[in-house]
Amino acid sequence: MKPFQYATALSPAGARELAGEDGAYLAGGNDLLALMKEYLVEPRILVNIKSLPGLNRVKPGAKVWTLGAGVTVAELEDHEGVKKVFPGLQQAAAEVGSRQIRNVATLGGNLAQHSRCWYYRHRDILCLKRGGDTCYARHGENKYHSLFTGNTCISPVVSNLSVALTALEATVLVQRGDEQKRMTLKELYARAWDNPTAHNSLEPGDLILAVEIPVRGGSSAYLQASEKSAFDWALVSCAVAGRVKGGTITGARIVLGAVSPMPYEAAAANDSLEGKSLDAETAARAADLVLARAHAQAQNGYKIPIARALIQRSLLQLKAQS
Numbered sequence: 001m002k003p004f005q006y007a008t009a010l011s012p013a014g015a016r017e018l019a020g021e022d023g024a025y026l027a028g029g030n031d032l033l034a035l036m037k038e039y040l041v042e043p044r045i046l047v048n049i050k051s052l053p054g055l056n057r058v059k060p061g062a063k064v065w066t067l068g069a070g071v072t073v074a075e076l077e078d079h080e081g082v083k084k085v086f087p088g089l090q091q092a093a094a095e096v097g098s099r100q101i102r103n104v105a106t107l108g109g110n111l112a113q114h115s116r117c118w119y120y121r122h123r124d125i126l127c128l129k130r131g132g133d134t135c136y137a138r139h140g141e142n143k144y145h146s147l148f149t150g151n152t153c154i155s156p157v158v159s160n161l162s163v164a165l166t167a168l169e170a171t172v173l174v175q176r177g178d179e180q181k182r183m184t185l186k187e188l189y190a191r192a193w194d195n196p197t198a199h200n201s202l203e204p205g206d207l208i209l210a211v212e213i214p215v216r217g218g219s220s221a222y223l224q225a226s227e228k229s230a231f232d233w234a235l236v237s238c239a240v241a242g243r244v245k246g247g248t249i250t251g252a253r254i255v256l257g258a259v260s261p262m263p264y265e266a267a268a269a270n271d272s273l274e275g276k277s278l279d280a281e282t283a284a285r286a287a288d289l290v291l292a293r294a295h296a297q298a299q300n301g302y303k304i305p306i307a308r309a310l311i312q313r314s315l316l317q318l319k320a321q322s
């Protein structure tokens, strides 16, 4: 590991100043320290943001809930209010890694974690994402990669929370320079869709302060399929949200994870459900619409039937919960 400085920030402005353009924010350290040990990132300074005031609070509200970026994944998993109001988010949190990881991992770090592509994570391979000129996964080992992408990199977003929060239409509050900026989840990952070197749309020094979730009076659900029953990322995940009354659904959102550089949704699928009776047939039709543009690589075609099943099951779970 390359030598680095270490400092603890006491305010967002202080954190921003300490980090400068070539520092890194240290939250739970699950991802950052692993990247540093492999020389994949070499920050001049680590700025500890765990003690920033207010960042570790869950603030319920009648219209909006505010989750501080430093709230741990385990706190989201255990929070009775989150479980009641945003069950899909609680389910997504409960599926992250293992309990030990969830105890340490934070909301902000989960959203900002880097690609898990094994070529990207190999210290001796300079792939496109690290500034090289080749995507080795395209014609190599692409079992865990994307079905949808807007650029040459086929590494998917693996943050469980990003998928659930997209379905919930959450907004991310970011400290950028002297200003606070609100970004939709779509905006938070839009750059990764277009640009092979990006993991998200954050700029150097951007600090995620909180996530705001509007209360829309409906329900939500999250399911994932993994190779191992615990301590593993999703092969495919699916979050859904919407209001179901008397079996009829309105305001549906279906979002897939681990299949695209950003949480993936298809407006046509959401629209197809509007005002419809939610049953196996309408759920299957919506799944077909979500997957209409899926493009499998040589080794990841198996993700398509898994995604189809997860979409149908999570929609029916939403109905059962309502």
Ligand SMILES: Cc1cc2nc3c(=O)[nH]c(=O)nc-3n(C[C@H](O)[C@H](O)[C@H](O)COP(=O)(O)OP(=O)(O)OC[C@H]3O[C@@H](n4cnc5c(N)ncnc54)[C@H](O)[C@@H]3O)c2cc1C
Residues within 6 Å of the ligand: 024, 025, 026, 027, 028, 029, 030, 031, 032, 033, 049, 069, 070, 073, 095, 096, 097, 098, 101, 104, 105, 106, 107, 108, 109, 110, 111, 112, 113, 114, 158, 159, 160, 161, 206, 207, 208, 209, 231, 232, 233, 234
């Ligand atoms: C074995 C294992 C299994 C895992 N399985 C899953 C899984 O199934 N699903 C899943 O979603 N995740 C999974 N994870 C990922 C884990 O949840 C993330 O590594 C973790 O959430 C990162 O959070 P952290 O707080 O440790 O972030 P850190 O490692 O401290 O930071 C990660 C990155 O985010 C940046 N960062 C942190 N906080 C902020 C902020 N507030 N503003 C801006 N940038 C910030 C850091 O600078 C760094 O670049 C797994 C990790 C491991 C090691």
Ligand code: SF4
Residues within 6 Å of the ligand: 115, 117, 118, 119, 120, 127, 128, 129, 130, 134, 135, 136, 137, 138, 145, 152, 153, 154, 155, 196
């Ligand atoms: S998928 Fe992306 S991260 Fe993986 S080898 Fe290709 S360019 Fe690199």
